Amino acid sequence: MRNLSVILPTLNSMPLLPAHIASMRSWIDLADEIIVVDSHSTDGTQYYLRENLRAHPAQIHTHPRGLYQSWNSAIQRATGRWLYISTVGDPISRDLLEHLLDTSERLQSDVLLGNPAFIDENDQPLPEFYWAPNEIADTLATEGPVTFSGPAALFYAAKHLYTSALLGSCASNLYRTTHLQRLPFCTDFGMAGDAAWGIRHALETTFATTRHPGSFFRVHRKSYETCACECETLEPRLHALVRETCSRQPASALLDELQIPEMITHLTSSIQLGRSLKVRRQQSRGPWYVHPALWRERSALRCHRQSLDAIVARSTQLIRESHTQRTATLTPPVSDRSTQSTPS
Template identity: 35%
Template sequence: MATSTPQLPAPKFSICLPTLNARAFLEERLESILTQTLTNWELIVCDSHSTDGTWEYLSQWAHDPRVHLHRVPKEGLYAGWNECLKRATGKYVYIATADDTCMPELLERLAEPMDGNENIAVAYCGYRAIDGQGQELTLRRTTFQRFIEPWMDARHDVDGRALFLVTCAFDHNWGSVTGFAFRRALLERTGLFRTDMGMNADCEWALRTLLASPLVAFIPGRLATWRLHETQASRDWGMEDARLCRDSMRDLLNDAQAGLPEAWKTVPGWREQLMLKREWSYEELSSLFRFVARSNPRRFLAQCWRVGKQDPRLFFHQLFRLFAFPPMPTTSWEAHAQHLLATFPCDWPPVSISPADRPLF
């Protein structure tokens, strides 16, 4: 008489692990997954045909029913992320970037607020920056972090639309994928990551996520790590990144399915107000300025040629301004954030849920 294989319970978490030549960091990453205090998970690995022994190393888990190994085409970073997401079956999703790690209690603590409130679509926490050897790094706080941190010393629920506005004001992502989880059902509204945005697809997806999230839960404590090393995919921010960031915001504001509140569209000049920081950042990174011409004429002429071909409007705009540096359109970006929060209907400030226990930064 044949015996049936015991069925595993439906996973609470789908842990998505996209990989490409990340063998050097996989032992730490797998250890941080296998030691999670929340054990009801599935691990979906999509390897884009690594050549450094990654696939061979992962094959030792081929017979673990919780682990699903797939080889997928090498089509770019976010295409690999999407391959994992397409296969996810859990109630919640955590994207485990291959070179980062997390604390054993990460999934348990991120699941807790979503378990308790159906309106919470995303939960996130702080993280530590580490180098290639795992040593902690001290990074300069961003203006976004300085603005938000007065509310982030304790467990808070934040209106997703409010975080969207703050992100608009600072042109900076509100969190790192290494420290957040989300309801898989959210993908029905946000879709997958765009693959035509270069290294900025996660920023674009984060904006759509915030508009689709009634509430975002902040969990105090740095429960994950973000590794900075020479071989990682991310790189320094440049003019092309700023252009893609600006254009993606334009696309989002023009998308009737993005979930932009109708009340916002009644505000005079609403589109220009939400675009202000991205337009200024793009212009600021063009290098079409008199001080650049004086200090580095070759770079200046190269940028004139490049921008003249790619964006004649910007080139002639700067030419008519005699290549002056763009003036700040506001007294400060902090003031702009306060202006957006006061102008566009949203719930602000965040709602405290528990006493302070761990600092974020």
């Protein structure tokens, strides 16, 4: 079995493709196969790839539009033990890719989450975002790679539903190929397929996270932007998915104590009330505090945020304690050689 399969999804990618292929040259020899899946580009993307990947083990396939549908079709073709998704415009260093491969082998994770730096369309650095991998590493108080799974994974997938989702940037992660082939990306949640995957499969996936630098997430307009109406439709479905996933888990004291459904309720209410308040303030005449309706919404928002903060603080502590206990159980005791007698 090959070691590393690289998926390269494209759709009219020529504005960023030359620089991306140039960045791949620093590590392309690590790939045993490169699987391009192009969604009928009309800007010369396929021709450019054929010319510039000619010397490498690349295969180019065409698939109808559909982001995660295209990814899944390429993933099913992969034969490597590990899989990397190289999204155009999001480069990775050779050092980090080797680190992801070595760490995944050592920890035997299904998904190893990286921690990208953020850049704009002109390659200029942007302020860091506090994504799920950052918080997980901070919660578990570790500088090195660490694994997590089960209720803790579902907690972070739900908590970061509105930010990075659990997977963060797929171009910073490394996946076990057979795991994604068995559990493909969700195609029934539009552009939130990776967020839905993190929720739906959180309880059956061994995750790991690393702070090792070397990947970048480019903030730019995609060829598949999500409209506001789609977001409003997706949100309640994602919330329902969280509750459904909780209900599928066998009885678990930790899952009950984390109060994930309650957290989602307060998180959802906080976001909806925040949006409503913003609209009402824009439409109201005079200062907000002279409008009783705004007072009521503001008070309700404060209550939901306080409840959310309390659940997150308590759950974070429970996850930290559970991790400490698990680590202590897995760590073999060190013999006290000073108390052992010396054989004659």
